[in-house]
Amino acid sequence: MQYLVLLELLSFDLDSKSECPPLFNGTTRLYYSALCPYAQRVWIAQKYKGLDEIECVPISLSDKPAWYKEKVYPVGKVPALEHKGEVKGESLDLLEYLDQEFGGPTIGPTEEDKKQAAAELVKYIDTLGKAGYTALSLKDAAPADIDKTVGPAFDYVENALGKYANEGPFFLGKFGLVDIAYVPFIERLEIAFSGLKNYDVTAGRPNLAKWLKAMDTVDAYNETKLERSVLLDIYKRMLQTETRILNTVFLGE
Numbered sequence: 001m002q003y004l005v006l007l008e009l010l011s012f013d014l015d016s017k018s019e020c021p022p023l024f025n026g027t028t029r030l031y032y033s034a035l036c037p038y039a040q041r042v043w044i045a046q047k048y049k050g051l052d053e054i055e056c057v058p059i060s061l062s063d064k065p066a067w068y069k070e071k072v073y074p075v076g077k078v079p080a081l082e083h084k085g086e087v088k089g090e091s092l093d094l095l096e097y098l099d100q101e102f103g104g105p106t107i108g109p110t111e112e113d114k115k116q117a118a119a120e121l122v123k124y125i126d127t128l129g130k131a132g133y134t135a136l137s138l139k140d141a142a143p144a145d146i147d148k149t150v151g152p153a154f155d156y157v158e159n160a161l162g163k164y165a166n167e168g169p170f171f172l173g174k175f176g177l178v179d180i181a182y183v184p185f186i187e188r189l190e191i192a193f194s195g196l197k198n199y200d201v202t203a204g205r206p207n208l209a210k211w212l213k214a215m216d217t218v219d220a221y222n223e224t225k226l227e228r229s230v231l232l233d234i235y236k237r238m239l240q241t242e243t244r245i246l247n248t249v250f251l252g253e
């Protein structure tokens with residue numbers, strides 16, 4: 001049943017047999033994949049801001065249409081946004097772009113101190129992703145070995161979440177850009193570590209546990225979430241067979 005959820009979802013993906021949408025006809029399009037954590041960021045923001053004028057176009061990553069790279073976005077990655085006759089990529093840039101160019105609630109911080117905090121926090125996601133990838137790739141590792149490898153990165157997140165705790169459970173108190181940037185990665189790491197390495201990333205990290213609970217109250221995020229068991233199965237198979245995909249998903253390589 002859960003597989004059906006994924007299969008059904010992916011059955012809408014445009015693949016090598018699909019036609020290219022009528023490009024640059026005035027429609028704003030977000031090219032994404034439900035499997036891609038980078039694309040998930042922009043998809044969450046589109047939903048949170050209520051930007052129904054943006055058409056979401058799912059692209060198959062396993063059977064990508066040739067026209068995607070040739071005509072839409074030469075970099076060939078998702079996410080990409082077609083807007084005002086141009087196509088732009090890079091999830092973090094697109095989050096800022098959505099705030100600049102579209103309506104709905106602002107996701108980026110407006111206060112100077114929070115802008116600086118956001119920039120530092122977002123920069124750290126790569127470090128967390130790399131530590132997570134290294135720890136997940138350890139064969140026959142005990143939870144203590146896992147903790148040694150990825151624990152410090154999660155401790156950084158735990159401390160960061162304490163900084164504005166008096167204003168709310170999110171990174172900068174109120175839900176916004178930093179939460180959107182982190183959640184696809186923390187979600188995947190939490191599921192993969194608990195399911196594959198018997199390591200609970202929230203143990204001894206109460207702020208992180210609280211943040212995950214708070215994230216579950218955000219509709220825009222919930223609407224982009226894959227079933228837990230589906231994500232776990234994907235990571236299980238990736239670890240067993242195709243480490244390259246794991247690389248792509250956690251490190252954007």
Ligand SMILES: N[C@@H](CCC(=O)N[C@@H](CS)C(=O)NCC(=O)O)C(=O)O
Pocket residue numbers: 035036037038039061064076077078079089090091092248249251252253
């Ligand atoms: N730095 C990019 C990374 C995007 C990325 O790596 N997307 C992956 C999917 S998760 C992709 O499209 N890879 C190309 C492919 O699979 O052919 C961003 O933040 O948007």
